[in-house]
Amino acid sequence: MADAFSFHLLATDGAARRGEIVTPHGRVATPAFMAVGTQATVKGLAPDAVRAAGADIVLANTYHLMLRPGAERIAALGGLHRFMNWPRAILTDSGGFQVMSLSGLRKVEDDCVTFRSHLDGTMVELSPERAVEIQDLLGSDIAMQLDECVRLPAAHAELRRAMLLSLAWAARSKRAFEQAPPGRALFGIVQGGDDPALRLESARTLVDIGFHGYAIGGLAVGEPQEVMLRTIGEVAPVLPADRPRYLMGVGTPEDLIEAVARGIDMFDCVLPTRNGRHGLAFTRFGPINLKNARHADDPRPLDEASSCPVARDYSRAYLHHLVKANEMLGAILLTTVNLAYYQELMGGTRGAIAAKEFDAFRHSIKEGWERGDLGSL
Amino acid sequence: MADAFSFHLLATDGAARRGEIVTPHGRVATPAFMAVGTQATVKGLAPDAVRAAGADIVLANTYHLMLRPGAERIAALGGLHRFMNWPRAILTDSGGFQVMSLSGLRKVEDDCVTFRSHLDGTMVELSPERAVEIQDLLGSDIAMQLDECVRLPAAHAELRRAMLLSLAWAARSKRAFEQAPPGRALFGIVQGGDDPALRLESARTLVDIGFHGYAIGGLAVGEPQEVMLRTIGEVAPVLPADRPRYLMGVGTPEDLIEAVARGIDMFDCVLPTRNGRHGLAFTRFGPINLKNARHADDPRPLDEASSCPVARDYSRAYLHHLVKANEMLGAILLTTVNLAYYQELMGGTRGAIAAKEFDAFRHSIKEGWERGDLGSL
Numbered sequence: 001m002a003d004a005f006s007f008h009l010l011a012t013d014g015a016a017r018r019g020e021i022v023t024p025h026g027r028v029a030t031p032a033f034m035a036v037g038t039q040a041t042v043k044g045l046a047p048d049a050v051r052a053a054g055a056d057i058v059l060a061n062t063y064h065l066m067l068r069p070g071a072e073r074i075a076a077l078g079g080l081h082r083f084m085n086w087p088r089a090i091l092t093d094s095g096g097f098q099v100m101s102l103s104g105l106r107k108v109e110d111d112c113v114t115f116r117s118h119l120d121g122t123m124v125e126l127s128p129e130r131a132v133e134i135q136d137l138l139g140s141d142i143a144m145q146l147d148e149c150v151r152l153p154a155a156h157a158e159l160r161r162a163m164l165l166s167l168a169w170a171a172r173s174k175r176a177f178e179q180a181p182p183g184r185a186l187f188g189i190v191q192g193g194d195d196p197a198l199r200l201e202s203a204r205t206l207v208d209i210g211f212h213g214y215a216i217g218g219l220a221v222g223e224p225q226e227v228m229l230r231t232i233g234e235v236a237p238v239l240p241a242d243r244p245r246y247l248m249g250v251g252t253p254e255d256l257i258e259a260v261a262r263g264i265d266m267f268d269c270v271l272p273t274r275n276g277r278h279g280l281a282f283t284r285f286g287p288i289n290l291k292n293a294r295h296a297d298d299p300r301p302l303d304e305a306s307s308c309p310v311a312r313d314y315s316r317a318y319l320h321h322l323v324k325a326n327e328m329l330g331a332i333l334l335t336t337v338n339l340a341y342y343q344e345l346m347g348g349t350r351g352a353i354a355a356k357e358f359d360a361f362r363h364s365i366k367e368g369w370e371r372g373d374l375g376s377l
Numbered sequence: 378m379a380d381a382f383s384f385h386l387l388a389t390d391g392a393a394r395r396g397e398i399v400t401p402h403g404r405v406a407t408p409a410f411m412a413v414g415t416q417a418t419v420k421g422l423a424p425d426a427v428r429a430a431g432a433d434i435v436l437a438n439t440y441h442l443m444l445r446p447g448a449e450r451i452a453a454l455g456g457l458h459r460f461m462n463w464p465r466a467i468l469t470d471s472g473g474f475q476v477m478s479l480s481g482l483r484k485v486e487d488d489c490v491t492f493r494s495h496l497d498g499t500m501v502e503l504s505p506e507r508a509v510e511i512q513d514l515l516g517s518d519i520a521m522q523l524d525e526c527v528r529l530p531a532a533h534a535e536l537r538r539a540m541l542l543s544l545a546w547a548a549r550s551k552r553a554f555e556q557a558p559p560g561r562a563l564f565g566i567v568q569g570g571d572d573p574a575l576r577l578e579s580a581r582t583l584v585d586i587g588f589h590g591y592a593i594g595g596l597a598v599g600e601p602q603e604v605m606l607r608t609i610g611e612v613a614p615v616l617p618a619d620r621p622r623y624l625m626g627v628g629t630p631e632d633l634i635e636a637v638a639r640g641i642d643m644f645d646c647v648l649p650t651r652n653g654r655h656g657l658a659f660t661r662f663g664p665i666n667l668k669n670a671r672h673a674d675d676p677r678p679l680d681e682a683s684s685c686p687v688a689r690d691y692s693r694a695y696l697h698h699l700v701k702a703n704e705m706l707g708a709i710l711l712t713t714v715n716l717a718y719y720q721e722l723m724g725g726t727r728g729a730i731a732a733k734e735f736d737a738f739r740h741s742i743k744e745g746w747e748r749g750d751l752g753s754l
C-alpha cells in the first residue's frame with residue numbers, strides 16, 4: 001500500500017522552511033523545484049535523466065494532456081506515471097492558467113470556462129469538477145483546484161471578481177475531490193493579484209475550506225519582482241505552518257532563493273528547460289549565453305565543480321558549436337545542466353536551513369552570481 | 378601508448394567475416410555499424426547513450442566540421458574525441474560526398490574540388506591533401522581518401538572519369554597521409570558505379586597503392602538493391618582478406634545482412650537516426666511507424682525482448698503521443714531504439730558467423746521481419 005500524502009516540517013530558519021512531502025509515489029524534499037513536463041515529458045530528457053538531475057517530482061499540464069492524448073486514454077493506459085515512465089511524484093495543474101494564456105477564444109462563467117482548443121479548434125468546457133476528474137484520471141499525486149489567473153496590472157474590480165470566482169471554484173473542487181481515490185492531495189490557490197486585502201481574504205477563506213497544501217497563483221504575470229516578493233511575504237504567514245506552500249510558475253534562481261526566504265516550499269517554472277533549449281545555461285556564476293561567440297574557442301567546462309557531469313565534461317566551445325549548429329544535443333545538455341543547477345540550488349537551501357545558515361547561504365549564492373562568468377577564470 | 382590500427386579476421390562463414398579492428402581509441406567488433414555524428418554529435422544522443430546502444434565507433438563528417446566549427450579550431454581544442462566527449466574510435470569521411478550532395482555550386486578539377494559553403498556562401502577548396510590534413514587535425518582513427526561519387530544512373534564515360542580521378546586522388550591521399558601521426562588508418566574508396574569492369578579496375582589499382590582498409594563508395598545512390606548487391610559481390614573478392622571492407626552510406630537492415638553475407642565488415646548510414654527523428658522504429662518485427670493512429674491506445678512496448686531498455690519500458694501509445702506532439706523525447710527514444718536495433722543486428726551477425734550459422738541467422742531475421750509488427754501479438 002502506497003503512503004498517503006503528508007507533509008512534515010523538519011526545520012526552520014527565520015521564515016525559511018525545510019520539509020518533506022510524502023506522496024503515494026515517493027518523498028519530495030522541500031524546498032523543491034518541479035521540472036515542467038507539459039505534454040507528459042520534460043522537454044528533451046528521458047525520465048532517468050530528470051531523476052539523475054535530482055528531481056523528486058515533476059509537473060504535468062492538465063490543459064495539454066486533456067486535449068492530447070486525452071485523460072480517459074491515459075487512465076486506460078494505467079495512468080500518467082506509467083504512461084510517461086516516471087515512477088515518482090507528479091503534480092498536475094488544473095488547466096486554468098493555460099486556458100487563459102494559450103486558448104484564443106474563451107468564456108469564463110460562474111459554472112465553468114469554455115475555450116477553443118489550440119490544437120483542433122473544437123470548443124471544450126472545463127469546470128472545477130471536470131478539472132478534478134481529469135486529474136483523478138491522470139492519477140497525479142497532487143492535484144490543483146481550477147482557478148482564474150489574471151495578468152497584472154489589472155483593475156481592482158477585475159482582481160476581486162477573479163479571486164471570488166476562484167474561491168467558489170475552490171469549494172467546488174474540494175467537494176469533487178472527496179470522490180477521488182485516497183492518498184492523493186488537493187491544493188487550493190490564493191489569488192488576488194497585487195492587492196494585499198484581496199490576497200488575505202483569498203488565503204483565509206481557502207484555509208477555512210481546508211486543503212492539503214496551498215499555492216500562491218497569479219504572480220510572475222507581469223508585476224515587478226518586489227511586488228511579487230511583498231505579496232509572498234504577506235500571504236505566507238496566513239497559511240498554516242503544517243501544510244506545504246507552492247509558488248506557481250516561478251522563477252529565476254534569485255526568485256527562488258527570495259521566495260524560500262519568505263517561507264515557500266515548492267516551485268515550478270519553464271525557465272531552466274526553455275532557456276536550455278535557447279542556449280542559456282544557469283550556473284553558480286550566473287547565466288551564461290552559449291550563443292555568444294566568445295565561447296567558440298573556450299576549452300573550459302561550464303563549472304568543473306558542479307555535481308552535474310554535463311557541466312564538467314563538455315567544453316563551452318562544444319556547447320557553443322551545438323547551439324550554433326542547432327543540434328538537439330545542445331538543448332539536451334543545457335536542459336540537463338539547468339535542471340541540475342536548480343536542484344542543486346534547492347539542495348543548498350535545504351542544507352542551509354537545516355544548519356540554520358540560510359542567510360549566509362543566500363548571501364554567498366548571490367556573491368557567486370555577481371562575480372559572474374569570468375570570475376571563474 | 379595507444380594501439381596502432383590493425384585488423385584481425387577472427388572467423389568466416391561463407392563470404393561473411395567476423396573480425397576486430399584495433400584503433401588508438403579502442404577496439405571495434407566487426408561486422409560493425411557506425412552511427413553518423415555529422416556535426417560532432419549523433420543527433421539527439423549524448424555520447425554515453427550512443428555507447429549504451431552498443432557502438433564501438435562513430436562517423437563524423439569532414440565537410441560539416443571543416444565549415445563549422447573548423448578543423449583548426451577542433452585541433453586547438455584537443456581534437457575531435459575530446460571535443461565531442463567520445464573517447465572511442467571515430468572514422469571521418471573525406472568530405473567529397475557532401476560536397477557533391479549539399480553544396481549548390483561546385484567545380485571538380487584534377488587538382489581539387491571548389492565549392493560554395495551551404496552555411497555562408499564562401500567559396501572553399503578541398504584537395505586530396507587538404508582532406509587528409511583536415512582529418513589529421515580532427516584526429517580521427519580512420520581517415521578516408523577524397524573521392525568523387527557519381528549518382529546512378531550515369532553514363533559510362535562519366536563513371537570512368539570519376540573513377541580515374543578518384544584513383545589519382547587515392548595515390549595523392551596516401552602520399553599526404555605519410556606525414557600523419559602514426560597509428561591512424563587511411564582507407565581507399567572503390568568507385569566505378571554499376572560497371573563491373575570499372576569497379577574491378579578501381580579495386581585492383583587501390584590494392585596496388587595499398588591502404589589500411591578499403592571502402593566501396595558510390596552505392597545506394599539511386600541504383601536498385603540487386604545492382605548494389607551484385608557490385609559488392611564482384612568487388613569484395615578482389616579486396617585483400619586481411620583488411621577491413623567498408624560499404625559507405627548503407628543502409629536498411631536487409632542491406633546490411635545481405636552485404637555481410639558478401640564479405641562487408643563496416644557500415645554507416647543515417648537511416649536509424651533520421652528515421653527515428655521521423656517517428657519510425659526499426660524492430661525485430663520490421664519497421665513500425667509510430668505516427669500511425671493505430672498505436673494511440675496500444676500499451677505494448679516496441680519489443681519486450683529487446684536488449685534496449687527504451688524498447689521495453691515505453692508503450693507504443695506513449696511513443697505515438699510524443700511523435701504526434703512533436704516532442705524531442707520522441708526523436709530521442711526512437712533514435713535510441715534504432716541504433717540499439719542496428720547494433721543488436723550486427724552483434725547477431727558476429728555471433729552467427731563465429732558459430733558458422735550465418736545462413737540460419739539471416740533466414741530467421743528475415744522471417745521476423747516478414748511476420749511483421751502484429752506477429753508479436
